[in-house]
Amino acid sequence: xxxxxxxxxxxxxxxxxxxxxxxxxxxxxxxxxxxxxxxxxxxxxxxxxxxxxxxxxxxxxxxxxxxxxxxxxxxxxxxxxxxxxxxxxxxxxxxxxxxxxxxxxxxxxxxxxxxxxxxxxxxxxxxxxxxxxxxxxxxxxxxxxxxxxxxxxxxxxxxxxxxxxxxxxxxxxxxxxxxxxxxxxxxxxxxxxxxxxxxxxxxxxxxxxxxxxxxxxxxxxxxxxxxxxxxxxxxxxxxxxxxxxxxxxxxxxxxxxxxxxxxxxxxxxxxxxxxxxxxxxxxxxxxxxxxxxxxxxxxxxxxxxxxxxxxxxxxxxxxxxxxxxxxxxxxxxxxxxxxxxxxxxxxxxxxxxxxxxxxxxxxxxxxxxxxxx
Amino acid sequence: xxxxxxxxxxxxxxxxxxxxxxxxxxxxxxxxxxxxxxxxxxxxxxxxxxxxxxxxxxxxxxxxxxxxxxxxxxxxxxxxxxxxxxxxxxxxxxxxxxxxxxxxxxxxxxxxxxxxxxxxxxxxxxxxxxxxxxxxxxxxxxxxxxxxxxxxxxxxxxxxxxxxxxxxxxxxxxxxxxxxxxxxxxxxxxxxxxxxxxxxxxxxxxxxxxxxxxxxxxxxxxxxxxxxxxxxxxxxxxxxxxxxxxxxxxxxxxxxxxxxxxx
Ligand SMILES: Nc1ncnc2c1ncn2[C@@H]1O[C@H](COP(=O)(O)OP(=O)(O)O)[C@@H](O)[C@H]1O
Ligand SMILES: [Mg+2]
Numbered sequence: 087x088x089x090x091x092x093x094x095x096x097x098x099x100x101x102x103x104x105x106x107x108x109x110x111x112x113x114x115x116x117x118x119x120x121x122x123x124x125x126x127x128x129x130x131x132x133x134x135x136x137x138x139x140x141x142x143x144x145x146x147x148x149x150x151x152x153x154x155x156x157x158x159x160x161x162x163x164x165x166x167x168x169x170x171x172x173x174x175x176x177x178x179x180x181x182x183x184x185x186x187x188x189x190x191x192x193x194x195x196x197x198x199x200x201x202x203x204x205x206x207x208x209x210x211x212x213x214x215x216x217x218x219x220x221x222x223x224x225x226x227x228x229x230x231x232x233x234x235x236x237x238x239x240x241x242x243x244x245x246x247x248x249x250x251x252x253x254x255x256x257x258x259x260x261x262x263x264x265x266x267x268x269x270x271x272x273x274x275x276x277x278x279x280x281x282x283x284x285x286x287x288x289x290x291x292x293x294x295x296x297x298x299x300x301x302x303x304x305x306x307x308x309x310x311x312x313x314x315x316x317x318x319x320x321x322x323x324x325x326x327x328x329x330x331x332x333x334x335x336x337x338x339x340x341x342x343x344x345x346x347x348x349x350x351x352x353x354x355x356x357x358x359x360x361x362x363x364x365x366x367x368x369x370x371x372x373x374x375x376x377x378x379x380x381x382x383x384x385x386x387x388x389x390x391x392x393x394x395x396x397x398x399x400x401x402x403x404x405x406x407x408x409x410x411x412x413x414x415x416x417x418x419x420x421x422x423x424x425x426x427x428x429x430x431x432x433x434x435x436x437x438x439x440x441x442x443x444x445x446x447x448x449x450x451x452x453x454x455x456x457x458x459x
Numbered sequence: 460x461x462x463x464x465x466x467x468x469x470x471x472x473x474x475x476x477x478x479x480x481x482x483x484x485x486x487x488x489x490x491x492x493x494x495x496x497x498x499x500x501x502x503x504x505x506x507x508x509x510x511x512x513x514x515x516x517x518x519x520x521x522x523x524x525x526x527x528x529x530x531x532x533x534x535x536x537x538x539x540x541x542x543x544x545x546x547x548x549x550x551x552x553x554x555x556x557x558x559x560x561x562x563x564x565x566x567x568x569x570x571x572x573x574x575x576x577x578x579x580x581x582x583x584x585x586x587x588x589x590x591x592x593x594x595x596x597x598x599x600x601x602x603x604x605x606x607x608x609x610x611x612x613x614x615x616x617x618x619x620x621x622x623x624x625x626x627x628x629x630x631x632x633x634x635x636x637x638x639x640x641x642x643x644x645x646x647x648x649x650x651x652x653x654x655x656x657x658x659x660x661x662x663x664x665x666x667x668x669x670x671x672x673x674x675x676x677x678x679x680x681x682x683x684x685x686x687x688x689x690x691x692x693x694x695x696x697x698x699x700x701x702x703x704x705x706x707x708x709x710x711x712x713x714x715x716x717x718x719x720x721x722x
Contacts, residue, residue, distance in 0.1 A: 111625075116577075154583065182593045191601055193567075426606055
């Protein structure tokens, strides 16, 4: 039997007899509802009798239809009753209280706040954030000192694994990036220095830029994107799945267990990466010069070696070690900040990368001022 | 044990010569059984015997090594993506943790499958949501986030979402895990009511004896050693059946580590 709706209205008594028949499921209820609305539009009844005896299939969609009709009646204060309920329908409706459902409830999506409130909250959060970073740096320093004093307690096995992931695995991409930057620097320098016949100074440009600034910075940004993010995601997931709570409940300090190995591993990996990065950049410069300019290789290399001294090299490595601690620390910290569900792990990962890069840039500025004054 | 009959039958689920596993590891070896419309079946067995694995195969999340699974006479194993979706509208699953989406309110969680599969007007969808929440006794919690309600409520909300499209078959993975006895009994009660009022077939993975005796009409017992079904029958029968030691121990709560003096 096809689904159908018949409405018979007694004009004298103003009673509507509504008869539903056939299969009432999610696929045809909306059509029947549209028919009902069209046929009853603008009418007022004293009574509405809903007849269901010929309904062959009834589920929630049918129930929703019945409730819509009931709501229609309630709105115009017309008497509503259902007749001819089959056993199936009775069974189905036994689970619910159809009268209470006649009152619609309000569905609220958690509201988005206005721009002013959000700006205010963001400012407060920033202040809070700075405080948290300082507290975290303090905690990490204490934990690091503890680790130095008790080297046996440090999880060297973990450090090895993290060193491989954060350090060794980053080498191919780092070499590619640095080599290309070396090429770009050399080409840029060639264009400018040629005008003065001073092409040989390309060697100085590339070497100093690499060793002092770009090497530490690019390496740090890469590590922030790879490992800072990974730490935040790992620790955040552990937080969500109560693994951090489990550590604490066993009396294991999560700082010692998770943060120290990560910071130590990245701090060990970073100078190695920096060395590789510097060499790759300088090689990029050399290859460019060999291909496009006729400067003898030995002369270029001598010029390169003369241009950098121990002080510059020391600056680069000192910076990269500080960056390593900042990046891995802030990555772990963002992980620990995760509250609630999986969505927040994503947010904390993003925030780990952003704060990591931010800290790199700020501290790089500070170092440049210190070293040049 | 029921033998799987020819292709078109009354059985709503037919598992035929199913062999499953991960990589080289075989979990089930050539198992077959049928589940009839409206039945409440418990799948049980010790930890790691592959109950969840069997369930994941029945809802098409994993592909078996060989054999077939028919849901309402359609193979979910050989179905293409579109056919699979159609089969899946006939089933609902309540995962162990409830698996509610944390960023959505309860109402939005339930709306999700309804919006995805139907083109009902939003007013009707809202009535449906209200109806489902009423069915699981969560009226008034429409606008709560999952993180704001208790474990038992999460399970019930998950159930409301699982029944959003009035499925013919409902799968439960360890519904009583992590619930207090009262919430667990509430959930059992709800399962029975849903079976009665919606006529849904219900498949429950559980090792909660109290639940099994409360709701299950039939128990399928899996075994890790033989990778097969070792018992199939009513809970009362299995409890009395002494021919199979594992089953007897399971139903009479006999630990496997005690010395059996009567051996
Ligand atoms: N994704 C997977 N990969 C490999 N092995 C798995 C996977 N999931 C489960 N297993 C293995 O399959 C077996 C059965 O697991 P499962 O179905 O979860 O058991 P149960 O739910 O009965 O406790 C276990 O031995 C488990 O280690
Ligand atoms: Mg399981």
